[in-house]
Amino acid sequence: MRIIAGEFKGRPLExxxxxxxxxxxxxxREAWFSILGERIVGASVLDLFAGSxxxxxxxxxxxxxxxxxxxxxxxxxxxxxxxxxxxxxSDRVRIRRGDALRIAARxxxxxxxxxxxxxxxxxxxxxxxxxxxxxxRFASVLCVEHRVTLALPGDDTRRYxxxxxxxxxxx
Numbered sequence: 341m342r343i344i345a346g347e348f349k350g351r352p353l354e355x356x357x358x359x360x361x362x363x364x365x366x367x368x369r370e371a372w373f374s375i376l377g378e379r380i381v382g383a384s385v386l387d388l389f390a391g392s393x394x395x396x397x398x399x400x401x402x403x404x405x406x407x408x409x410x411x412x413x414x415x416x417x418x419x420x421x422x423x424x425x426x427x428x429x430s431d432r433v434r435i436r437r438g439d440a441l442r443i444a445a446r447x448x449x450x451x452x453x454x455x456x457x458x459x460x461x462x463x464x465x466x467x468x469x470x471x472x473x474x475x476x477r478f479a480s481v482l483c484v485e486h487r488v489t490l491a492l493p494g495d496d497t498r499r500y501x502x503x504x505x506x507x508x509x510x511x
Contacts, residue, residue, distance in 0.1 A: 341353045341363055341366070341392065341394060342366070343398055343401045344366055344370050344398060346400075346401035346402040346403065347401045347403075348397070348400070348401040349401065351426070353392050353393070353397065353419075354392060354419045354422045354426070355419060356413065356418070356419040356420075358413060358416060360413070360460070362460075363391060363394060364395060364458055364485055367500060368485065368500050369395065369398055371500055372456075375507070376481070376483070379453065380399050380403055381403035382404070382405050383403075383404045383452075383453035383454050384404070384406050384407075384452045385399045385406070385453065385455070385456065386410070386447075386451070386454070386455040386478070387407055387408070387409045387456050387457075388440040388443075388455065388457040388469065389411065389440050389458050389460070389465070390409040390410055390420055390435075391411065391416045391419070392419045392420055393411075393419075393420040393424065396409050396433070397427060399454070400432060404454075406432050407432065407433050408433070408434045408452070409434070409436065410436045410444075411435070411440075412438060420435060440459070440469070441465060441472065444469060444472050445472050447478035449478060450478070450479075451479065452478060452480075453480050453481075454480065454481050454483070455479035455481070455482045455483070456483055457482065457484045457485070458484075459484070459486070466484050466485075466490060466506075467490070467492060469482070470484060470492050470493060470494065470508060474493075474508070481507060481510070483505055483507050484508075485503060486506065487502060487504070488501070488503060488504045494506035494507055495507055495508055496509075
């Protein structure tokens with residue numbers, strides 16, 4: 341796995357040593373950031389269910405001002421910390437170890453410009469996160485990766501094989 345574009349283009353990322361983790365493919369990340377486009381430049385970004393940090397680090401590489409990562413699993417937190425250190429971006433990030441849904445539910449409205457989430461496909465976390473977002477708009481846009489068979493109530497959904505990205509925007 342590597343950073344696709346921007347300041348850190350081509351830099352490799354360490355993956356968590358955990359079979360429960362399913363990294364977002366480069367093809368899907370490229371599509372994701374093409375859709376978000378200029379929203380990333382200068383943005384404050386929240387990366388929920390961060391895993392290795394690939395999404396948030398890609399955002400930094402493409403011009404985000406800062407990124408907050410939320411991850412619960414120790415192997416993922418270890419990989420994330422290693423990737424942040426390797427890229428030398430510790431001054432632009434915050435890593436929170438905790439439950440992403442609980443943290444999202446406590447965020448103030450408008451806390452971030454962009455929120456990215458790649459929750460486990462085997463849970464209902466994607467749907468619950470969209471519900472939390474609809475109640476408390478903690479970002480201008482929320483984008484959730486999920487299995488294509490799950491219909492999320494978003495404003496725009498794009499499909500890439502067995503993966504879907506659903507975008508929820510402020511009204």
